[in-house]
Amino acid sequence: MTRDTTVGLSVHDVARMIRRDFDRRAREEGLTRARWQVLWHLARHQGVHQAALAEILDVAPISLTRQLERLEQEGLVERRPDPSDRRRRRLYLTEAA
Structure with a gap:
């Protein structure tokens, strides 16, 4: 195995562990990955x-x-x-989000 392959696999493993930990914490708040991704992107793109x-x-x-x-x-x-x-709908987070 080359050094590049080892580094790439390590980065992949770390990213997977971070996602799993975040998913666990999000579940405690009643969110799935799909839901928090929508909310996260809307927070950065209000009105999209x-x-x-x-x-x-x-x-x-x-x-x-x-x-x-x-x-x-x-x-x-x-x-x-x-x-x-008039065919489009713009999306915004509410105060509750």
């Missing part, structure tokens, strides 16, 4: 439209729609009409 967020997250738009519906029902996300395109 749904299609753009689906692309950022690399998920199917229908999967994101389901997540957003749940988050909206829980009062964590708000979907507002886009003033320049």
Whole structure:
């Protein structure tokens, strides 16, 4: 095994351990990985439209729609009409998020 391979595998293992630890802590708060990723990206991209967020997250738009519906029902996300395109909805975190 080359040094590059060993370093690459080590980085992969560390990333996996960090993800597992974060997932465990997020579960204690009632969040899944999919839910916290949506919230995390929305915190950095307030006002993004749904299609753009689906692309950022690399998920199917229908999967994101389901997540957003749940988050909206829980009062964590708000979907507002886009003033320049009535077909689009802009996404915002609420104070509760």
